[in-house]
Amino acid sequence: MMLMKRRDFLKAGAAAGAMASLYGCAGGGKASGHVVVVGGGYGGATVAKYLRMWSEGGVQVTLIERNPTFISCPISNLVIGGTKTMEDITVSYDGLRNKWGVRIVQDEVVAVDAAKRSISLKAGGAMSYDRLVLSPGVDFIWNQIPGINNPEAQAKILHAWKAGPQTVALRQQLEAMKDGGTYAITVPKAPYRCPPGPYERACLVADYFKRSKPKSKVVILDANEEVVSKKGLFIKAWDDLYKGTLEYRPNSEVRDVDVRSNTAILEFDKFRADVLNVIPPQRAGEIAAKSGLKLINNRWADINWLSMESNGTPGVHVLGDAIFPAPTMPKSGHMANQHGKLAAAAILNLLAGDEPNPTPVVMNTCYSFVDAKEAIHIASVHQYDAVTKVVQPVKGAGGVSAARSELEGTVALGWAKNIWADMLA
Amino acid sequence: MKMPATVAAFAFLAANGAAHAADPNLARNLAATCANCHGTNGHALAGSGIDMLAGVPKAVTLQKLAEFKSGTRPATIMHQISKGYTDEQLDLIATHFAAQK
Numbered sequence: 001m002m003l004m005k006r007r008d009f010l011k012a013g014a015a016a017g018a019m020a021s022l023y024g025c026a027g028g029g030k031a032s033g034h035v036v037v038v039g040g041g042y043g044g045a046t047v048a049k050y051l052r053m054w055s056e057g058g059v060q061v062t063l064i065e066r067n068p069t070f071i072s073c074p075i076s077n078l079v080i081g082g083t084k085t086m087e088d089i090t091v092s093y094d095g096l097r098n099k100w101g102v103r104i105v106q107d108e109v110v111a112v113d114a115a116k117r118s119i120s121l122k123a124g125g126a127m128s129y130d131r132l133v134l135s136p137g138v139d140f141i142w143n144q145i146p147g148i149n150n151p152e153a154q155a156k157i158l159h160a161w162k163a164g165p166q167t168v169a170l171r172q173q174l175e176a177m178k179d180g181g182t183y184a185i186t187v188p189k190a191p192y193r194c195p196p197g198p199y200e201r202a203c204l205v206a207d208y209f210k211r212s213k214p215k216s217k218v219v220i221l222d223a224n225e226e227v228v229s230k231k232g233l234f235i236k237a238w239d240d241l242y243k244g245t246l247e248y249r250p251n252s253e254v255r256d257v258d259v260r261s262n263t264a265i266l267e268f269d270k271f272r273a274d275v276l277n278v279i280p281p282q283r284a285g286e287i288a289a290k291s292g293l294k295l296i297n298n299r300w301a302d303i304n305w306l307s308m309e310s311n312g313t314p315g316v317h318v319l320g321d322a323i324f325p326a327p328t329m330p331k332s333g334h335m336a337n338q339h340g341k342l343a344a345a346a347i348l349n350l351l352a353g354d355e356p357n358p359t360p361v362v363m364n365t366c367y368s369f370v371d372a373k374e375a376i377h378i379a380s381v382h383q384y385d386a387v388t389k390v391v392q393p394v395k396g397a398g399g400v401s402a403a404r405s406e407l408e409g410t411v412a413l414g415w416a417k418n419i420w421a422d423m424l425a
Numbered sequence: 426m427k428m429p430a431t432v433a434a435f436a437f438l439a440a441n442g443a444a445h446a447a448d449p450n451l452a453r454n455l456a457a458t459c460a461n462c463h464g465t466n467g468h469a470l471a472g473s474g475i476d477m478l479a480g481v482p483k484a485v486t487l488q489k490l491a492e493f494k495s496g497t498r499p500a501t502i503m504h505q506i507s508k509g510y511t512d513e514q515l516d517l518i519a520t521h522f523a524a525q526k
Contacts, residue, residue, distance in 0.1 A: 381509020397509030414473035
């Protein structure tokens with residue numbers, strides 16, 4: 001029906017020629033070709049923009065994304081806490097489309113044929129590529145929590161771990177809860193998307209309760225034996241700000257949920273909550289496994305750190321939360337953006353017949369709010385190591401905040417504005 | 426616009442007699458790791474509270490980075506991030522941003 005060949009695409013992409021003249025002509029060894037990017041989150045949007053920007057319009061880019069707009073997971077806990085709105089975390093794809101000449105297709109990829117370098121779309125038809133980038137984020141391993149392994153249960157027991165309708169729905173559940181009620185959030189075993197995110201959310205719900213429902217409680221049921229990220233800073237915030245409101249329970253893995261009674265079933269215990277927020281265990285977005293990519297632990301894509309290319313499936317690059325991370329590397333939006341740039345640089349070299357940059361560097365910065373105003377951070381820098389063939393954390397660099405502060409809260413919001421522009425504007 | 430950074434990359438390598446050829450876009454790639462917070466090519470948004478790096482003279486950026494690294498300049502996070510890059514990498518980054526309009 002709409003088998004899109006490259007030449008058709010080139011004809012269709014009128015913006016492409018305009019881009020090339022806009023940016024003028026650069027040196028020899030130019031990359032050309034068609035790159036298809038699947039997923040328009042922190043990784044996919046970044047690689048799409050940087051491929052167009054760095055190739056000065058020479059490489060055609062199609063971004064396939066199922067949602068009409070970008071909605072950010074970072075900052076979404078402030079929506080759940082009631083101090084930001086969905087509008088504050090929503091950004092249009094118009095910048096990618098109009099300024100950078102990225103072709104945006106609102107659809108879903110249902111199959112990848114890596115041998116034929118072609119993908120199939122849910123709406124029908126196929127599209128060929130010279131290089132494919134998968135930035136599919138995570139999907140949930142629902143069968144590890146049988147009681148919510150169905151759509152009806154999932155409409156009641158929310159994760160809100162992909163920003164969007166569930167973010168709004170969780171906020172509504174909290175608003176509807178009577179004062180004196182209990183909100184429980186469950187944390188899966190690491191690794192999962194956004195290591196400090198569950199603890200930030202617990203803080204912001206506790207902050208909301210302090211303001212509006214002072215008799216209510218927050219309980220964190222953590223499958224891990226201790227706080228996974230920013231431990232000292234979170235524990236200090238809980239002691240200083242939420243004593244009597246927030247309770248932390250380690251080694252409390254959710255095995256099942258009784259949906260009717262809103263009860264989390266643990267190994268030796270049960271916990272009933274008025275609002276039960278279950279963050280299920282996660283794996284690479286479904287398309288990674290469906291594409292036959294090599295996965296580690298049957299969950300995360302195995303990639304080459306010089307190019308983000310799948311080990312075992314040439315021509316397919318994987319970014320963001322879906323990959324098996326390098327040591328100490330978190331699954332964060334900031335890191336996915338860095339993966340996108342590493343991949344963009346490598347893909348342009350490969351399309352021009354050159355080797356990827358032999359010395360890539362990526363870094364992470366991650367802010368968490370502990371109340372509506374104050375934030376804390378964790379940072380790291382990772383340099384490629386030719387011996388282990390992995391980007392390794394630089395010893396002596398990185399670290400966490402000395403203390404929570406309003407200054408870091410301001411910087412966190414500035415970070416969001418700048419990274420959204422770096423991806424999408 | 427990109428040439429000065431590229432030239433600097435080669436000049437640095439020539440001076441240090443590096444064994445393998447560095448990527449000609451090394452400075453661009455390194456500077457892109459700063460862009461999440463400091464904006465694409467160093468163009469941080471006005472009012473974001475984060476320093477604009479585009480067009481800042483190389484010596485100014487390098488001086489700030491050296492002070493972050495040594496701990497003499499107050500910081501929330503840059504003292505931790507600057508230590509993750511070699512002085513040669515910071516030189517390439519500062520050169521790249523200085524050349525941005």
